[in-house]
Amino acid sequence: MPATHPPSEESPYTAPLTRLSRATTRLSRTFALVNAGGLVLVVALGMTGSALMGTPVLGRVNLGILLGLLQGAVLLWTAARYDHRLSRSCDPAAERIAERLRFERRPVETPADPFGDLWMQQRRGSGTGPAGPAGYPGTVNR
């Protein structure tokens, strides 16, 4: 569970994250609007009365069918563009920030405890009788 701290604590990562977030949002919004706009257009044209969408363009293939195919093509193209743009600009930036974060958060090695071994030896050495109540390290049972 992520720790809670008082909000509005500015970290050095806030600004680059905001830039990244804005860039990603801009690309996502363009992608969403283009495709949503296409759908709205096609549905709206269909609502205006079937005469317009039924206009034959190539033999029996009418405007409606062509617009539907165009929608599909636009989706494929914008999806490829969106993915390509993000992987070219936003993903490397995210990776750079993430690297810095991970480096900062790497587990700090505790310095070796110079007296640790001695304490363990003392504890083992003092056990002549049954183990007494949990005592102070180094207590000898008398």
Next chain:
Amino acid sequence: MSPAPLNAGTQAVILIAFLLFVAVSLMLCVIVGPEGSEVADFYTANRTLTPLQNALALSGDYISAATLLGTTGIVAMSGYDGFTLVTSTVLALGVLLILARPLRNAGRYTLGDIWALRVDGPAPRIAAAVTTLAVSLPFLVVQLSGAGSATAQVLGLSGSGIEQFCTVVIGVLMICFTLLGGMRGTSMVQIVKVVLAFGTVVVVAVSVLSRFDWNLDALLGAASAGSGQGDAFLRPGLQLGTSASGRLNFIGLQLTVVLGAACMPHMLMRVNAAPDGAAARRSTRYSIAIVGAFCLLVAVIGLGAAAVVGDRIIGAVNPNGQGALLLLAGALDGGTGTAAGSALFTAVACSVFVTVLAVVAGITLASAATLAHDVHAHAVRKGRLTQTGEVRAVRWSVVAVGAVGIVLALAAQGSNIQFMSSLAVGIAASAILPALVFSLFWDRFNRTGLLCGVYGGLLSSVGLQVFSPTVSGAPYALFPGADFHWYPLQTTGLVAVPLAFLLGWAGSVLGGRRAGAEDGRPDFEEVRQRVLLGVDAP
């Protein structure tokens, strides 16, 4: 009720081919299934699939019997409106494309993991479990009972007893698949299913086009004639009517499908199975292409069914047109009397079976995962469950969910439950999507907002559906005799989705004001780091 009655020889061939296929798939599941008791292995195949493999599996999860049988049927019966539905089905993946990377970065396995990022305690977990089950169970029931009637149709048999038997058999098979394979096994089955279904659909479409000498005009003309509607077949308005409410219905249907179809829990879980955020996005992009090609072929097949078989016969088998694909397969290439025709019909029948089997396994896994991971491991045991314990809980949940699905499908025999597909998609669009978007991108989202948005969306979409003409008051309703409907549309998205967004926003604003700044929720900065960068993502 197929145009050419199946003789005993063809029935035997189909049965043997199918059983062989099932046996091979089961073996595949056992071989690649999860080794031991690692949760990550069971839920996400330890994220070892390549982007292309994951894209195929994602497409497999997406292409359910609803797409293969249902959409083909709607194109066959309603022409242009079917085309629009096809386009909306593909567009829904665009929504998932935008969400893919943030979702993968933020999440671990289930929807509850994502909501738990923003809200502490068992509340988000329980909300996720309730929503997942609310979406998955209706969808599961539709797939299972569709499989039952498709089997009966394939074997040329009729009668509710046969359909019930088939439903039980497929249900039990599905439980075995999911138990043995986990995510990795079901991913392999999904990939095999996509390849098989795609190949079959290509063959059928090519067969249709070559029958009309590759002349699209001739196909469209024959389809219009076969539909009995003439020129109106290729114009909007055939499916739901051209009155004001018919048009609203149409808009509502497209909106619901686009927003909800790709936000279903098993799709989200599949996205979480990618190795990292960028791979998740790439997989989704590839799957748009795969599903797009598939849907294009589905449209051609729908037209072919109207042209070759005719709407009168298709409508007689099932008023929604679900019998279209199988009827067409039975009528092409000289019909099932010839070797080529039988082979095609068998291939199509196997594709349908495997499609239902694979999608049902995916849905069951997602439901079982949420029960084991969200409810048991987190809400009940407060995160103190061992990995072995959780995998055991998942296995039991698979059995439980499968059993409930089978029982409900048996109970629903004979009723028209097609609306349950749009119910499931509607719940996904209103209960899941707004809360997901707010969780990933909005800094002021809090516990009140989550609960209001999720439960508000859930209650409004279920409530409106119950009081819609799909449940009572219309000849195609679940209870055609009763009439207690006051909501005029067949889908709930038009009302429930904006309502859920509004409730999520209002709940957050009002709840935040009341609780003050210190309400124990994690700092948004940490959330942003996780969502944008994937730091702390396992």
